[in-house]
Amino acid sequence: MNPRLVLGQLRANAVRYLGTVLAIAVAVGFVLASVGVLRTISASADATFGLRYAGTSVLVQNLGDRTSAGSDAGRAEAAEAQRLGLEAIASTPGVRAVTVDTRSYVRVRVEGRAQQMTTATALSSDDDLRWQRLASGRLPDGPGEVAVRADSDIPLGASFEVRPSGRSDPSPVTVVGLFDLSGQPDLEAAFPLYTVDDQIQQWSQAGAGGDVRVAGDGSVPDPVLAARIAERLSDLPGTSAVEVSTGTAEAEALAESFVGGRDVYTRALLAFTVLAVAVASLVIATTFAVVFAARVRETALLRCLGASRLQLRLSGAAEALVVAALATGLGLALGRTGVSAATELAPRLGVTIPLQEVTVPPGAYALAAAVGLGVTLLTALPALWRATAGSPLAALRPTDVLPDPWWRRLVMVLAGSAVAAAGWTAMGSAVDSRSVVEAGAWGVLTFLGVLAVTTGALPTLLGVIGTAVGPALGPVGLLGARNTARSPRRTAATSAAVLVGVTLTSTMVTGIALLGPAIESRLVDRVPLDVAVTSPDGILPGALPEQLAGLDGVAESLVVVDMYARDDEGRRTVLRVADPARVAEVMRREITLPGPGEIVLPESSPVAAGARDGDTVRFRFFTDDDARDLVVRRTTDQWALADPGSVPDWPPALTPDGAPWPEGLEVPQEFVPRTEQWLRMEGGLEGERLEAALDGVRSAVVEADPSLAVTETFASREQVAGSVRTVLTSSALLLAVAVALALVGVVNTLTLSVRERTREIGLLRGVGVTRAGVWRMLVLETALVALSASALGVALGAAFGRLGAVAMTGPANAGNIALPVSDLVTVGVGGVAAAVLAACLASIGAARTRAAEI
Template sequence: MSPRLILGQLRANAGRYLGTVLAIAVAVGFVLASVGVLRTISASADATFGLRYAATSVLVQNLGDRTSVGTDAGREEAAEAQRLGLEAIASTPGVRAVTVDTQSYVRVRVEGRAQQMTTATALSTDDDLRWQTLASGRLPAGPGEVAVRADSDVPLGATFEVQPSGRSDPAPVTVVGLFDLSGQPDLEAAFPLYAVDEQIQRWSASGAGGDVRVAGDGSVPDTDLAGRITERLAGVPGTSAVEVTTGTAEADALARSFVGGREVYTRALLAFTVLAVAVAALVIGTTFAVVFAARVRETALLRCLGASRLQLRLSGAAEALAVAVLATAAGLALGRAGVSAASDLAPGLGVTIPLQEVTVPPGAYALAAAVGVGITLLTALPALWRATSGSPLGALRPADVRPDPWWRRLAMVVAGSAVAVAGWTGMTSAVDSRSVVEAGAWGVLTFLGVLAVTAGALPTLLGMIGTVVGPVLGPVGLLGARNTARSPRRTAATSAAVLVGVTLTSTMVTGIALLGPAIESRLVDRVPLDVAVTAPDGMLPGGLPEQLAGLDGVADSLVVVDMYARDDDGRRTVLRVADPSRVAQVMRREVTLPGPGEIVLPESSPVAADARDGDTVRFRFFTDDDGRDLVVRRSSDQWALAAPGSVPDWPVAHLPDGSPWPEGQEIPQQFVPRTEQWLRMDDDLEGESLEAALDGVRSAVVDADPSLAVTETFASRDQIAGSVRTVLTSSSLLLAVAVALALVGVVNTLTLAVRERTREIGLLRGVGVTRTGVWLMLVAETALVAASASALGVVLGAAFGRLGAVAMVGPGIAGNIAPPVTDLITVGVGGLGAAVLAAAVASLGAVRTRAAGI
């Protein structure tokens, strides 16, 4: 092996290797960018969902819960249980700080807005446990001061009124701070307030409670600390319903409720890395197959001059190594720049969550370098081996036009079919078990099997099709169509390049399109009710329900009756009474509905906490004499529901002697049913149309009674859907890179293939074919191959994308969403157009070859 020979070969084949270097660099950059961008997005998602629990070692829930207690004595017992529990937690070894996220529901009236029902939460006095990030202003220092979200359109210094729940006297507050809570999922309120604990306690009629967050001192693992706290609380009276978890577990549960868990990002990262490596290998392999196939005659001449096979193979391997090192270095720089560019461009592409600092782990560089160098050598050596095999004189015949024996093609089809079937079987099994990485690996194996079948069968099939289609284009068209069968290796290389690009792009397009609606479905699962209109005293103004039901953007409306249901222990809950069929119509998904003689209770409800699903429990309503035995049905929803007829009717007013209440005389408020109104908005509302529809509801409510409150979960869900959907669909940042890689593979392969056909083109020119005729022949040949490969790639990509989405979010969501047919057609047409355009441009120079070029 002579270094001078290697350098000479590199200089002589610089034109060929320029495209090869570009293909390898883009492939390496693609792998690095895939890992870097997804790792950055994953870290950002972790920070988004885990922000409120970032410094929380242990979370204690239901400690001193007073929300369901109906007596003063019960509230005092709950308060005492909370006091003793906090003392026990604070004295636990390993605990550094404790805070209570005291929370109360209030009504807020901001000038120019309808009154809103929202949450008011106490801020922690511990800097680490206070997770809210101050964007401007300062923290509330005492009663009368609040902080709000920076994106709530309420400026610093603004003053508005807060009406505590159950009270009639509003309290003025001033906004002193704005929190940056971008991307923070919160479906409890669209306009949350944050204040000091003293203020929250004043706003709560029965005393406010909340989750207890504990910060450890680092001396004890979080799980062990949670165990110690559980043991301490076991000896405190009134803490039997307490739940103790770690902050990490709670952050993961929060993420799971929205997008199926933070591990979805890890799975997506690993699966996409497998896909990126496989695609890079195919692109590099296809490129080298064309390069070395074009050098068969050159290799044969060197053999005739005395060079041995070993020398030529070592020389070729050294060339491939030199090209790989150069291209890999360029690809690493390109990939790192691509990650930074993608992060910088993210806001313009719709990524609304705050991305963390760009993260490219060292392992990503090693992986990308291994792909560049290792895959180049692995794919170049077989092509080099074929180029140096056989006799020198036989090798003078170009390899790309050598007819393969029929048995070799048949063997490729049989072997490829077996591999594809095995891969598909393994992939579907992995999808069923929700193993994304395993499914991705089996998917790559399936694609390799399909690629082998395509290489073996497509030239013959296209030759048959060309015999039928070719005559329509005349002799030149027939010649181009028949070339697909006459040059099987060239046809296989061209089809592989197009198939790889179209399949990759179709897979990503399908996966992204299915994951978006899947997230929407998860958000609907959280809060299936769009809008609720409530009154402080529980009585809606007459005529308002009809007015709201007729507004533009309101698809359905339901008035429900509210009453208290108490168990034998005195614990009570607000019970909504309405026709179950109408409840089903106003909800966005199926909810647990009560039948005759049944009551639906949330799983977390402390009322009848010991009753299991199907148990019969005695409930009391307005008086101790109106008890009813109802069958309990547990539900993961947040409402307690009952059907009319299963519970007592609202008491009817009558005179002290029992006679009917006089007609025309005002009925006392205690005999007027307490009601609220539920609204379902039109499904196609979003953006400005959604805001306009909600403004109509707000205006109608304010005009009817300024004290009414509007809870807009539909607006909150739409806002959160944008943030969460962007986290998952930020893979679109990589879609541009994937498209670029696909285009490079197609253009590079076709350009090399056309440039190496000078002898064939010269012969055609010598027998009288015009330049235009040769150009049409090359374009027709490419179009026929690209059309077949694009169609197959779209079908494969749609299948792979759907299975990938199902593996990530489950068949119950992604499996029922229609594929993006229009986008897939665009991808298929784009792949065909890119191939034809590349061949057309490359052919412009090739057709200038004269007969002397033979």
């Protein structure tokens, strides 16, 4: 290898290598930017969904739960269990601080709004355990002061009334702080209040309880600390229903309930990294295939002058290494700058998630450098080997116009088909097992198989199509159409560039479009009931249910009877009694419904805590004489349900002597059944129409009785859905990078391909073809190749994108969502347009070639 020869070749081919350097640099930058952006998004998503457990080492649930106690003795017993439990936790080695998230349900009446049922939660006095971030104002420091969400449209200093559950006397409060809780999932209340523990205790007549969060001192791992606390609590009375877990586990469970797993971002990161490396490799390989194929005659002349194959191959490898080193350094700088620029421009792209500090892991630099150097050499050597193979005289004829033997194309088609079929089968199995990374790897293999089939079959297929449609395009058009079969390697390089770009973009467009609705369907799974209307005394105005059922936007309405169901230990729960068929109609998804002789209980309910699904338990209702033996069915939903025929009717009104209540005389409230009304809104409502329909419900409720409360899951669902959507729209950053890479790959390949056809174009000019004719021939040829490759790329991308979404969220959520047809059509048209535009621009200079230049 002669260094002068290497430097001379680099100078002589500087124009060719300029495009190659650009392609490699963009590919390297793409890999680095993909990892950096995804790591930033992943860290932001972790912070978003795990914020409330960020400082929590251990979480203890159901310790001293007084909400289910049916008597003062039961509540006192639960309070004592909580006191003893807190003492045991605080004295456990490794515990630094303990707080109780005391919570109570209250009704809030803000001027100009319908009364709302919401939650009031005590703030922790420990800074690390207080996860709420103060946006403005200050923390409440006594009763009468509250903090609310900054996005609740309640300003600092505003005052409103809070009506504790079970009491009629309102309690005025003042907003002293606003919390930035954007992105924090909370489906229990759309308008939560935060205040001091003393205020919560005043609002809860029966005593309030809540989860216990523990901060460790760092001396022991969180799982060990959780085991220690669980062991200590197991020896205390009244703690049989206590659940102990780590804060990390709870954060993962919380994210899983919304997006199918906190590690979905990590899995997406790994899968997209695999995709990024594969795409970058294909772009580099396509570029070098064009570069070295164009230097066949040059290599042959050097062979005639005495250069050996080994010298030329070593020289070419050195050229590729120098080009790769320069391009990789440029790509690393470009990628790191791109990550910072992308996160800074994120709000303009619609990304509202609070992105964390941008950090690119060292491994990302190593991976990107390996792609730039390793892939360049691996892809350059085969093209270099082909360019130096054979005799010098035979090599003087450019290899890009040598037709491949039919058997070689057939072998390529058969082998590619086998690889694609095997990859598709394995990818389907990986999707079924929800293994995103494995599915991504098999998807790359499937694409390589399809690419091989395309390389072998597309030139021949396009030649047949060109022969059929060419005459309609005139002699020049026929020549351009037939060129696709005459020069199979050039056709393969052009189609590969378009296919890679369109498939990548279509995959991301489809995945992003399907993931949003899929994750939102999980939100419906969390809260399938749209609206509930309740009264503080449990009695709804007689005319209200019919009025609400007839409002515009209300699809289904159901009046549910409420009563208490008590187990043998005196623990009780609110039981909703209604026709199961009607309950199914009002819910947005299927829930566990009771059959005859059954009672549906939430898994978290302490009532009949020891009963498993299918066990028979005796329940009491109004008196000890109306006991019923019911079969327990456990559910993950929040409601305890029973069929009307399985429980006693509400006691009828009787006079003191047992006679029927006189007609015309008002029935005392204790004999009036307690009810609430459930509403399901029409499915097509959204935006202003939905808000107008909800306003109609609120107005009707306020006019009927200002003390009634409307509980809407729309607001809280929208808060969480907004959080999920902003995380997903962060993918627009990656989509922008992917589109840039696809465009560079297509433009670079087409430009090099057209510029290297000087000899062919000069010959055409010599036989009388005009500049306009040459230009039209090149553009028509490119359009035909790009159109077929784009159509195949859109189909592949749609399939890959759907399978990726299914792997992340499951078939139940993503499997039945319609594809973004308009977006896919745009991508396909954009791929063809980019290829044709590149060909148009490159053909302007090529068409000026004269016959003397051949």
